[in-house]
Amino acid sequence: MIKIAMIGSKDFCERTARLLDPNSDISLVSYIYEHPKEAKSIIPTLTPCDAILFSGSLPYHVSLDELEKLQIPAVYLKQNETAIAMTLLYLSTTRHVQLDAISIDIREPIHMTHVLNDLGQTVTMPYIHPIHPEETIETITDFHLSLYRDGKTVMAVTSIHAIYERLVEQQVPAMKMIDPESNILQTLEEAKQKALYVRSKSSQIAVGLIRPLTMLNSAEEEAAELAGLLHGHAIASENGHSVFTTLGNIDKVVSTTAFQKLFQRLSSKAHLAFGAGESTIEASQHAEQALSLSRRPDEFYVLDGSKQLRGPLPDHMDDRIDMQVQNPIMQEMAEKTKLSPANLSKVMQFGKFRNAKQFSANDLALYMNVTRRTAERIIKKMSECGYIKIAGEEMTYKQGRPRALYELNFPLW
Incomplete structure (x- = not known):
């Protein structure tokens, strides 16, 4: 059963409940308000559910701050x-x-x-x-x-x-x-499908790799504690420990105070990385890839089964980079520029972050956390293929040549 919390007026909740087929695999729980702005205060009172359905855009938008704290999908009945x-x-x-x-x-x-x-x-x-x-x-x-x-x-x-x-x-x-019946039923189906997607992704097998910084470091105690937090189990190996859990457990735990304290201790002894996939072999491979990207022990990455890289954590919880090419535009760009999907994904995210503003090589280097020379090489390859164009020059505060300014010349969405 997919459990959906309905937040709306009494009239909306009762009507939606009547429309639902008794044999449906959806279970509805009503949270009734007198005023749409009460929806925000209702969110913290929700019992565990798979998705949230709002009666309209107004209660949904006033609740956005609270919704960001949750890890479940939320939809609202759109007025079309x-x-x-x-x-x-x-x-x-x-x-x-x-x-x-x-x-x-x-x-x-x-x-x-x-x-x-x-x-x-x-x-x-x-x-x-x-x-x-x-x-x-x-x-x-x-x-x-x-x-x-x-x-x-x-x-x-x-x-x-x-x-x-x-x-x-x-x-x-x-x-x-x-509100047409078809609109309500379609919105319920949308909530259900989003809940199923999140559930399937959360149930992916995940492996956490703990690699000591030196041979003298032992992180056995921290590995056991991490396994307990993640409701998983830890196994010792020649080069450290592996912690077996699920991606959903990682998502729930990494933002908690208990994990933050544990990671602070662990980072003084070892590197940490997580990988997820359809099997333990795939999850372990993804964890190795994530581990290879970690430059410092006080940060870690998570590479999931869709080849999406999250991090560096714990500071960049929402940053995601595509490690494989799926977007047709990115696929064409990768073939022409010979740049990696990760770098192209970062450039695309940079463009969204800058909101189509002009930028310098230094701006790109700071965002991507690479050297200026690396950023200039990326710009050169993309310029040669027409994906970046020169937009002007910027005078520096010190003596020297003006810095070139660039614009992205490809769709970002």
Whole structure:
């Protein structure tokens, strides 16, 4: 069973539960709020689950800070053009309300424009209020209320259950945006598939290699303690220790205080690296590769079964480098430039980090943690193939020639 925590209004949670097939392999647990911004405080109260489903974009976005602390996927019900079209169809055929007499709050106003354009005729737009995550419920409620009291509208349509209840209290004719059943079921399926992916990746076999800095160092005590933290077991070898566990256990443990203290002790005696894969042989090979990349004992890398390299840890938990070519653009670049997938991946990440700004060879060297000469060689190879172009020059503070400035000349996404 895939256990999904639903965070939303009572109406949303009850409707979603009714739509779920009784024979489904999804189990739903409801966490009901009165106000969307309460979602953030709900996150720390969740019992163990495989994924989180939010009723909309507003509760999802206000919870992002808390979600970053979790290692499970989160999705939200997206308000698309189908939802808007169904709502407008209902208003025109059942309520017989003209569009220009409607006030509506929506996350993406462009969806409304697309729906009206698809009608193929000139129509007057309703009064639209774009929803922003930091906006208060009172502001959106006042938008609908003032238009109705001024006689400009006869109906308010809202995407937020709390606003609907407030409008009803103020005796304003209101309705909630219709969420099509298909949208809800598709979002549930999305949450399920993401949960299955995370579960399969977490269950990968992982091996941690501990290699003493010198023959005089013994890390036997630390290896046993690490195995205990990782719910695995340690085996001594001629050149150190191997700790067998799963990738999921590593993900859960490396950010804990207990591991940080252990690693501080261990780094004075030995190098550490982790590898994961479909078998212990593959995991051990990946751990050896990760170990070969470690330059200092106070940092370590994790190379998973997809050849994604994480680290250096513990300071760079979210940094990931592709050690094999899968992207067609990167594959072509690797063939032309003869650069390694790791270096190309770092350059691509550098481009995203710089947000398409001009850069110098020194900027690239600092980001990649390589010498300036190495960065210049990478730039030269990519320039010869047209993937980097000269954008100008930068005067230095000291005497000497101006430094060349470059721009990346390939898609980053």
